[in-house]
């Protein structure tokens with residue numbers, strides 16, 4: 160059953176659990192089309208890009224014991240029945256991150272991988288509380304990440320924004336203290352977000368913290384409507400001033416909310432492989448992304464925690480294309496939505512838009528895929 164769930168999560172010939180670059184592009188023109196498409200990623204947790212290989216390397220470097228003997232054994236544990244299962248493993252893995260250099264190495268590995276995957280702009284999340292609670296200095300976390308972002312822009316032209324997320328289940332006081340600590344590094348941050356266990360921690364709890372952050376000029380996003388009900392999406396908009404909703408797939412349960420999101424052009428950062436892995440939806444064929452798109456919602460595709468969920472950004476595009484039979488125009492709309500939803504200045508946005516337009520005009524039209532879905 161578990162093996163079957165995994166099979167269904169990534170498709171018959173989809174990427175293996177480590178995702179990314181092992182599906183031979185030469186066999187399927189759609190894979191090449193999606194990978195070469197210039198993409199913007201808006202929902203990506205840096206800690207969720209920690210591949211087992213790097214986890215073992217950092218564990219060795221820092222003398223941190225792991226309960227898995229091998230990379231394969233660790234990957235074998237990546238079968239989750241719900242968000243809580245995943246989070247336990249995620250926090251365990253994050254314990255190998257201890258020094259400024261560790262955060263640099265983690266971020267650099269993601270950025271280079273993303274660039275090779277066609278990502279041209281990335282807005283990345285980090286969870287400082289996961290690290291400060293273990294005695295790691297906030298400065299080391301933010302400095303290591305920032306240094307990697309700066310280097311990636313200089314070396315690759317990959318631009319980025321850094322968004323600091325509060326862990327809902329760590330409570331309001333901890334979030335407020337984290338924000339206070341972050342103010343020393345205000346210039347390195349673009350926004351704040353809210354993640355981790357959703358149910359039981361409605362957005363309203365964090366209204367004061369978000370008001371303080373917005374008063375300091377930080378943008379606001381929040382995870383809502385993943386495992387939590389549509390009311391949490393409303394709460395994120397009304398109480399937190401969220402400009403984008405991370406996930407938001409359960410918004411569809413509330414037609415009035417859908418109308419509001421469409422009218423306000425509120426972007427939703429949907430993470431298809433994550434949703435299947437965490438059983439938010441039973442399989443990719445029943446993922447609501449296509450319905451969301453056809454409802455007029457500003458939907459984007461993202462990879463969330465790709466090291467744990469079986470695929471990076473192209474893998475997510477490919478999975479929804481295959482599972483839902485999306486056409487070429489819909490794939491380009493998803494990519495264009497992310498350009499419009501990015502927290503960039505208009506110059507950068509125009510450049511990202513132009514690159515995508517050129518690609519749409521010049522990229523070879525994918526022939527019919529083996530599964531029968533053409534683009």
Ligand SMILES: [Zn+2]
Nearest residue numbers: 354382405463
């Ligand atoms: Zn997330």
